[in-house]
Amino acid sequence: MANSTGDTPQGLGFALGAYFLWGFLPLYMKMLAHVGPAEVVAHRVIWSVPIAGVLLVALGRTRDVRAALSNPRMLAMGCLTAMLITVNWGVYVWAIAEGRALDAALGYYINPLFSVALGAIFLRERPSPAQSVAIALAACAVAVLTISAGTVPWVALALTVSWGFYALCKKQLPIGPNQGFMLEVLILLIPALAYVTWLGLNGQGQFLAGDMGTTWLLLGCGAVTAIPLILYANGAKGLRLSTIAVLQYIAPTMIFLVAVFAFGEEFGQARMIAFPMIWAALVIYSVSIVRQMRAAG
Numbered sequence: 001m002a003n004s005t006g007d008t009p010q011g012l013g014f015a016l017g018a019y020f021l022w023g024f025l026p027l028y029m030k031m032l033a034h035v036g037p038a039e040v041v042a043h044r045v046i047w048s049v050p051i052a053g054v055l056l057v058a059l060g061r062t063r064d065v066r067a068a069l070s071n072p073r074m075l076a077m078g079c080l081t082a083m084l085i086t087v088n089w090g091v092y093v094w095a096i097a098e099g100r101a102l103d104a105a106l107g108y109y110i111n112p113l114f115s116v117a118l119g120a121i122f123l124r125e126r127p128s129p130a131q132s133v134a135i136a137l138a139a140c141a142v143a144v145l146t147i148s149a150g151t152v153p154w155v156a157l158a159l160t161v162s163w164g165f166y167a168l169c170k171k172q173l174p175i176g177p178n179q180g181f182m183l184e185v186l187i188l189l190i191p192a193l194a195y196v197t198w199l200g201l202n203g204q205g206q207f208l209a210g211d212m213g214t215t216w217l218l219l220g221c222g223a224v225t226a227i228p229l230i231l232y233a234n235g236a237k238g239l240r241l242s243t244i245a246v247l248q249y250i251a252p253t254m255i256f257l258v259a260v261f262a263f264g265e266e267f268g269q270a271r272m273i274a275f276p277m278i279w280a281a282l283v284i285y286s287v288s289i290v291r292q293m294r295a296a297g
Helices: 009-030 037-059 062-069 072-097 101-122 129-149 154-172 177-201 212-219 221-238 241-247 250-262 269-296
Strands: none
Touching: 009 072, 009 221, 009 241, 009 250, 037 062, 037 072, 037 177, 037 212, 037 221, 062 072, 062 177, 072 101, 072 154, 072 177, 101 129, 101 154, 101 250, 101 269, 129 154, 129 269, 177 221, 212 221
């Protein structure tokens, strides 16, 4: 399906499906606001395993996962990416439950620019002048929010940093994206099962605790977690980098709209200044990526 000279319809369909599912995810997580974030994350792990497992069996890729589990270096790298994605999921679930979806949107808006900065620091990828301007604009937007609130916007920064380092480490993991996801949830499976069991034994768990609506929502955490990731992994194979650079703003834009119009979160003066600065930075960044790709092509 890969196409080095253009975008494939399959790749575009997969990627759009992933980003729209991620964009609607706050609505799902809001229905679980009464459940502790750690329990929600545990169920995201547990019920992702069978979905990812069925996919790998169908693709005949289980051998890669078995090889990774027996390789100390790959296992250590898998533990690191598993830890980072756990932090990201935990902060995200907490933010939605606590009415901080706008902060989550901000975090995912900033993430591409943070990834450019990480590439410059760790991979010695020199950003273009336009990309440097975009990063500076994003930093100024964070400064505006910090000065206005009197505190660092830690939710947005935690999501940005955890996902940025997750993507960086994932890039170094010598295994396919679907196999890598399976490796991560397998690493997290035992602690997740242990935590859910402990909650159940102490009467603190929400799973099978009388409210079947909550139980079904927790069961569905596997699908809403695994399916977008799998769609994205397969969509990226059939899309150019410049296309992905533009499409990736669909999810935070939808989160932003859901936060303002569905959840009624306040869009105060500081955000009225900071968000346009971020949007301007992303336009500059996207234009620079498209120009780079055209020049390389």
